Amino acid sequence: MTISIPKTCRALLACTALACGGGDSQAPASSPPLAITKTPTGSGDSQQGLPSSTLSQPLRVLVTRGGAPEANVAVTWSTGSGGATIVGANPAMTDAGGIATASFKLGPTLGPQSAAAAISGGASTTFGAVAALPPPPQARISLSNNFFRSDRNGTSPAIDTMVAGTQVTWTWVLTNSAIHNLRSLGPQTFAPSPGGPISGEGHTEVRILNVPGIYNYECNIHAGMTGTIVVQ
Ligand SMILES: [Cu+2]
Numbered sequence: 001m002t003i004s005i006p007k008t009c010r011a012l013l014a015c016t017a018l019a020c021g022g023g024d025s026q027a028p029a030s031s032p033p034l035a036i037t038k039t040p041t042g043s044g045d046s047q048q049g050l051p052s053s054t055l056s057q058p059l060r061v062l063v064t065r066g067g068a069p070e071a072n073v074a075v076t077w078s079t080g081s082g083g084a085t086i087v088g089a090n091p092a093m094t095d096a097g098g099i100a101t102a103s104f105k106l107g108p109t110l111g112p113q114s115a116a117a118a119i120s121g122g123a124s125t126t127f128g129a130v131a132a133l134p135p136p137p138q139a140r141i142s143l144s145n146n147f148f149r150s151d152r153n154g155t156s157p158a159i160d161t162m163v164a165g166t167q168v169t170w171t172w173v174l175t176n177s178a179i180h181n182l183r184s185l186g187p188q189t190f191a192p193s194p195g196g197p198i199s200g201e202g203h204t205e206v207r208i209l210n211v212p213g214i215y216n217y218e219c220n221i222h223a224g225m226t227g228t229i230v231v232q
Pocket of ligand 1: 146179180181219220221222225
């Protein structure tokens with residue numbers, strides 16, 4: 001919440017109020033100034049959504065005068081960088097409960113975005129949001145001595161079917177000091193584990209498989225240590 005300093009304070013009563021803000025030229029001199037805050041609950045602050053999507057919860061502010069809700073106050077919404085827009089009436093008028101709302105449509109840029117609500121006199125409050133892509137679906141495969149096993153279906157050699165865009169994690173499980181590697185055999189391929197064979201309990205190799213097809217793979221140190229992923 002932004003609290004501005006009044007240029008003049010003619011009425012002592014008005015200036016002892018916490019939210020002394022001035023600038024509400026239409027109120028009688030003895031009236032406390034308007035204050036604007038996010039609603040105490042369900043304000044819609046700090047949401048996350050897909051780029052260019054409208055956030056699921058509306059943004060909500062509460063306008064008060066002397067602590068009491070104030071109806072019929074114009075609330076002007078604006079947005080920061082990132083291409084976000086406000087959908088619907090703008091300015092929006094506060095209702096009988098002093099509440100005004102707005103729908104916040106994220107811009108196409110990934111990352112933090114913002115919107116602000118202001119009232120006459122300059123008092124305002126700011127909302128944050130984040131435009132983010134959903135995490136990819138996950139698949140996990142164990143690499144052990146001397147086999148690959150699908151964590152999802154238990155098959156060994158590991159055989160997995162997954163959708164394009166799945167993030168696959170191979171984890172070295174109970175390998176102790178034994179060395180293994182991860183080599184792609186095709187016909188669709190992914191990058192092999194870097195360098196030579198790797199030992200290390202808990203070591204992981206992570207690939208995102210975006211292209212549909214059949215990915216056969218192996219540890220080329222141990223005969224028959226193979227697996228297959230079908231990406232649909
Ligand atoms: Cu091996």
